[in-house]
Structure formats: C-alpha cells, structure tokens
Amino acid sequence: MxxxxxxxxxxxxxxxxxxxxxxxxxxxxxxxxxxxxxxxxxxxxxxxxxxxxxxxxxxxKPIIAAAALALVDRGVLRLDAPVVEWLPELAEPRVLRHPAAELDDTVPAERPLLVEHLLALTGGLGFTDDMGTPLAAALTDRLRQGRDDPAGWPGPDAWLAEAASLPLAHQPADGWTYNTGYDIVGVLLARAAGRSLGAVLADTLLNPLGMVxxxxxxxxxxxxxxxxxxxxxxxxxxxxxxxxxxxxxxxxxxxxxxxxxxxxxxxxxxxxxxxxxxxxxxxxxxxxxxxxxxxxxxxxxxxxxxxxxxxxxxxxxxxxxxxxxxxxxxxxxxxxxxxxxxxxxxxxxxxxxxxxxxxxxxxxxxxxxxxxxxxxxxxxxxxxxxxxxxxxxx
The missing domain is CATH 3.40.710.10 (DD-peptidase/beta-lactamase superfamily)
Structure with a gap:
C-alpha cells in the first residue's frame, strides 16, 4: 500500500x-x-x-536539547560547565542516601552538577522508576512535575528555589532520573542567554526553521x-x-x-x-x-x-x-x-x-x-x- x-x-x-x-x-x-x-x-x-x-x-524535550546545543555552538554554554555559573541555587545539592529515603536522609553531593548532567537526565533531581517515594511525591506536589498545564506555576526564580530545596535521588552522573532536569535546563538557558526561554527557542530554532x-x-x-x-x-x-x-x-x-x-x-x-x-x-x-x-x-x-x-x-x-x-x-x-x-x-x-x-x-x-x-x-x-x-x- x-x-x-x-x-x-x-x-x-x-x-x-x-x-x-x-x-x-x-x-x-x-x-x-x-x-x-x-x-x-x-x-x-x-x-x-x-x-x-x-x-x-x-x-x-528534544527541542530544548537542540536549543541548548545551539547555545553551545555559539559559545554561550559548555556541556562540561558546572551549572552553578548560572544557577547558584544548585551550588550545594544534597543527595538521598537511597532513592526511596525520606527527604532529610541525605549526604553531600560528591561532584558539581554539570550542564550535560541535566540534558542527559543524570543530574539526580527527577523521577526514578519507583513512583511511590517521598521524592516522587515532592516532585509532584511542590514542583508540579507531571503537569504540563502551565496554569498556576510560579515564576522561574521561585520554582528553581523550591527545586533546590529538594535532595537529589542519586549522585550527579551516577543514575538516571526523568523529567525535572529539563525544567531546570529551561531556567538555565534563559539565564545564560539573558532572555526568556521562549525567546531563546525563537532565536535558535523556531525562526530559522519556520516553526511558526x-x-x-x-x-x-x-x-x-x-x-x-x-x-x-x-x-x-x-x-x-x-x-x-x-x-x-x-x-x-x-x-x-x-x-x-x-x-x-x-x-x-x-x-x-x-x-x-x-x-x-x-x-x-x-x-x-x-x-x-x-x-x-x-x-x-x-x-x-x-x-x-x-x-x-x-x-x-x-x-x-x-x-x-x-x-x-x-x-x-x-x-x-x-x-x-x-x-x-x-x-x-x-x-x-x-x-x-x-x-x-x-x-x-x-x-x-x-x-x-x-x-x-x-x-x-x-x-x-x-x-x-x-x-x-x-
């Protein structure tokens, strides 16, 4: 056929x-x-x-990843750069002793979060394959994860401050956790470029590709x-x-x-x-x-x-x-x-x-x-x- x-x-x-x-x-x-x-x-x-x-x-997510790589091409970002340069709220993350541990059962992060960790979803903040953990509940209730509806979200600075108050499920680069890394990437791209995320996408991808x-x-x-x-x-x-x-x-x-x-x-x-x-x-x-x-x-x-x-x-x-x-x-x-x-x-x-x-x-x-x-x-x-x-x- x-x-x-x-x-x-x-x-x-x-x-x-x-x-x-x-x-x-x-x-x-x-x-x-x-x-x-x-x-x-x-x-x-x-x-x-x-x-x-x-x-x-x-x-x-694929569109956000491509926009991030466009900023890498332009020298605005580096994949191996610590995110603290743009996201100081994430300077000293805590890590759960076990992905299912209570939110206060943590140890210090052993290495800094890098830009590539967020894009590769190895940064540690996000959903594991166990959706019944205290962290999963906090991601849903406090960070609105799993809700793509934009109504009711706080602004990027307030949202990131709340995200930074939560522990990572695993050490940076030592696991894979879904979703939240890309909301953090969105804030990072906007701060790195000095404009809204929408404006970053328009400049790097949407306008050149005619994605009207x-x-x-x-x-x-x-x-x-x-x-x-x-x-x-x-x-x-x-x-x-x-x-x-x-x-x-x-x-x-x-x-x-x-x-x-x-x-x-x-x-x-x-x-x-x-x-x-x-x-x-x-x-x-x-x-x-x-x-x-x-x-x-x-x-x-x-x-x-x-x-x-x-x-x-x-x-x-x-x-x-x-x-x-x-x-x-x-x-x-x-x-x-x-x-x-x-x-x-x-x-x-x-x-x-x-x-x-x-x-x-x-x-x-x-x-x-x-x-x-x-x-x-x-x-x-x-x-x-x-x-x-x-x-x-x-």
Whole structure:
C-alpha cells in the first residue's frame, strides 16, 4: 500500500476503533511528506486538519536539547560547565542516601552538577522508576512535575528555589532520573542567554526553521485550530483543557520539560533539520541551525537500560530523547531518536533512512493501553525506515 494511504488507514483506525478523538500523523524524508488527518479537534466539533495545534508535552524535550546545543555552538554554554555559573541555587545539592529515603536522609553531593548532567537526565533531581517515594511525591506536589498545564506555576526564580530545596535521588552522573532536569535546563538557558526561554527557542530554532506554530503560548489566531485535550474518565473521555484554556492565559513558567504547543509541519521541520546535519530547509532561508557535531551528540546512543525500565524499556537516552540500541519490538529501529509526550504525541527521527515520523493526538496517555494506540503508526514508520535503509536492491 502507498505510504499516504497506509498512514490514513492507521489514523482512521485510531479514531474508529481505539477511542482517539482526532489524529494528525506524518512520515517524511528529505523528498517526500505524507500527512494524514482523521477525527475531530473536539468531540462533536470541527474536523481535524493538518494545521491543528496540539499540546506536545514531553516532545518539548528534544527541542530544548537542540536549543541548548545551539547555545553551545555559539559559545554561550559548555556541556562540561558546572551549572552553578548560572544557577547558584544548585551550588550545594544534597543527595538521598537511597532513592526511596525520606527527604532529610541525605549526604553531600560528591561532584558539581554539570550542564550535560541535566540534558542527559543524570543530574539526580527527577523521577526514578519507583513512583511511590517521598521524592516522587515532592516532585509532584511542590514542583508540579507531571503537569504540563502551565496554569498556576510560579515564576522561574521561585520554582528553581523550591527545586533546590529538594535532595537529589542519586549522585550527579551516577543514575538516571526523568523529567525535572529539563525544567531546570529551561531556567538555565534563559539565564545564560539573558532572555526568556521562549525567546531563546525563537532565536535558535523556531525562526530559522519556520516553526511558526510552536511556542509556550497560543496566539489568538491559533485558538480556533487548537485541539481540545481529553483524559479518560470511566468508559468515556473528559475534556481537561480547551482551545481558549491554560495556554492562552498568563504563563509565568515556560516549562522545558513539556510546555510547548506545536503542529505536525513544525515538528517535521525540526526532525528534518536533525537529519540534514543541522541545516535549515531552503524554504525557510537555509543556513546552519546546529553544527554537525551538535547533531551527532543529540543522536548518539547511550548505555542500554534494563529491559523492564519504566521509561526506557531497554533503550538508551541521549539528549532530549531516547535512542534505540536494541530491536525488541516491531516499532524499534536501531539508531531511532525521539520521544513521546503524555498528551498523546510522538516525534521520532530515523537517521539511517533519513525519515521523520510524527503522531499527534489530544488523548492523554494514562497507561500502557493508551500508549499502544501509537503502535500501528510507529510500526508502519519502522517498517518503512528499515526498507529504505536496506535500499532498492533488497
């Protein structure tokens, strides 16, 4: 089946059989773009379209990592620099004696936190694979972790002060802890550049790549084409944020872990830039966005995780996303880079095939059943990537 038709079938089935209100899916390489839309922006509302705006949640992380590497290219940051240069609140972190210990059962940090620790999620402040610890509760209650909704957050300085009052789950560089590092990175980038995080993204990535629909706030003209966000409630779905909701109000904290809205075409532009070695598309003026060495660092695989790792499931983490180092499932492809968002989104790049895949829905991921709604599209993308990588002779 031709790619566009196969993609449309997957999108239609997600809506008709798997309880997703709407979908925009895309698979593209440097020459071909296939996009499919199905369902509705809101239940009973307007049809889903290619330019629908979604809350992308943790798909924010790869974009933040790329912005950080852009500042490294410009000499504003160094990956091996202690973060205390910009974040003095983190000068003397404490470390839990055990990741499940009480918050006051700590020892001093043995080494300083580095910029790379935050980007690689080895800094120590974040979720371990045990979500029942005192630290996990504090991250949720005091730092609003797991809540991409921007309403009610304090400003960056107040948020970081609260973050600095919490202990690390492990010594810097001696473990992996999810999410919080990217909110800290967001504060760091803003301070290092002397402007808001949104302005840093616009300067380094969004403007050069023509990502006109990506940001931390919805412009008035975006509101009518923004999807309503839903969460499962019993046997149905409950709206949790409308087009004129949290992303249109006063936003004090621009979350580097999950605060962006975007569209399929914007995310394709970002992914294709990575596959082009850091070059912007000719349609947006061309030019260098990231150095080849920065792109190589983003796409470089790390150490495999345990097969039962709650976040990585045997794969590795690079900067901003995971990199497949083992093919355990039909949708795994060695070298595949990217991540999923808890709002029902995914972005993956397949370097060996020069391919990008995007999956955007507005149904929150609450468990394995929700994540499995992505499987048909990711499997389709994986099959195509493997076929392209093998070449026509095969």
């Amino acid at each position: 031709e790619l566009r038709a196969a993609l449309q079938q997957v999108a239609d089935e997600a809506v008709e059989q798997h309880g997703v209100p709407g979908v925009v899916a895309a698979v593209a390489d440097q020459e071909v773009i296939a996009v499919a839309a199905a369902g509705e922006r809101a239940i009973g509302g307007a049809r889903m379209t290619r330019d629908t705006v979604f809350r992308i949640a943790s798909v924010t 629909d990506t940001g931390f706030r919805l412009r008035p003209e975006q509101v009518p084409r923004t999807a309503t966000a839903y969460a499962a409630q019993g046997s149905g779905l409950e709206p949790i944020d409308g087009p004129d909701g949290a992303w249109t109000g006063d936003i004090a904290f621009e979350s580097g872990s999950g605060g962006l809205v975007s569209t399929a075409d914007d995310l394709l532009a970002f992914g294709r830039m990575l596959l082009a070695g850091g070059d912007a598309p000719v349609a947006t003026g061309g030019g260098r966005v990231l150095s080849p060495s920065a792109v190589a660092r983003i796409l470089a695989p790390g150490e495999p995780s345990p097969p039962d790792h709650v976040f990585l499931e045997g794969q590795s983490w690079s900067l901003g996303g995971s990199v497949d180092v083992v093919e355990r499932h039909p949708w795994d492809v060695l070298g595949r880079y990217g991540w999923i968002g808890g709002s029902g989104t995914a972005l993956y790049a397949y370097p060996a095939a020069g391919q990008v895949a995007v999956w955007l829905t507005q149904r929150e991921l609450a468990g394995a059943d929700d994540a499995e709604r992505m499987v048909p599209m990711l499997t389709l993308a994986a099959e195509r990537a493997k076929q392209v990588a093998r070449g026509p002779a095969h």
